[in-house]
Amino acid sequence: MKKLGFMGLFLLFAATPSQADPRDDSLSAMLRCSAISDRTQRLVCYDTAVARVPGALNNVAPPPAAAPTPFVASAVPPPAPVVPHRRHTSFMDRLFGPEGPNRAPQTSVAQFGSESLANGGTRAYPIPMDGDTIDQISARLVSYQFADGYVIVTLDNGQIWRETADGNPVQHLVRPALSYAAIIGRGGGGSYAMRLSGVAREIPVRRIR
Secondary structure (H helix, E strand, O other), rough: OHHHEEEEEEHHHHHHHOOOOOHHHHHHHHHHHHHHOOOOHHHHHHHHHHHOHHHHHHOOOOOOOOOOOOOOOOOOOOOOOOOOOOOOOOHHHHOOOOOOOOOOOOOOOOOOOHHHHOOOOOOOOOOOOOOOOOOOEEEEEEEEEOOEEEEEEEEOOOEEEEEEOOOOOOOOOOOOOHEEEEEEEOOOOOOOOEEOOOOOEEEEEEOOO
């Protein structure tokens, strides 16, 4: 009966898939015992092998390590579509068109403000540009007159400048023309700025001759 018990354990180990070294060692020990011809020594061998069985059964081998997941490069997102830049319309664009003003550099008194001569004083570009070497002129008035309250002055250098309708008209001057000195410099909003001696305010003007 004891031999049958050993054979049952042997079959149990044989039917159980080998998962780790402890079970393999126990099974090998029992196989070695079966080869012993002496009955007493064979029983002693079996007893020793059976004593190792509980530990072999409880010592379960760890599951095999999972194969490393292959690295898969994440897909690179497509670049964002380029939104065309829309050019904002500025005051100067409305005044001169999308191409902007077109005037020659001003390097002399004769050239100062001359860009408005071709359009009758309806447009000017007083903002400084590359190449400008003159930013203002000074002269004395030789005459002045009014049109709908807006002053038109004639300077002693032959130039004629007219007040624009961008603000309140001057309406009148109290002294003779020759008593006024004029300084005309670069202004904003498409007009030059004229200062007359004795007049507190700046007068927006464009050149008409």
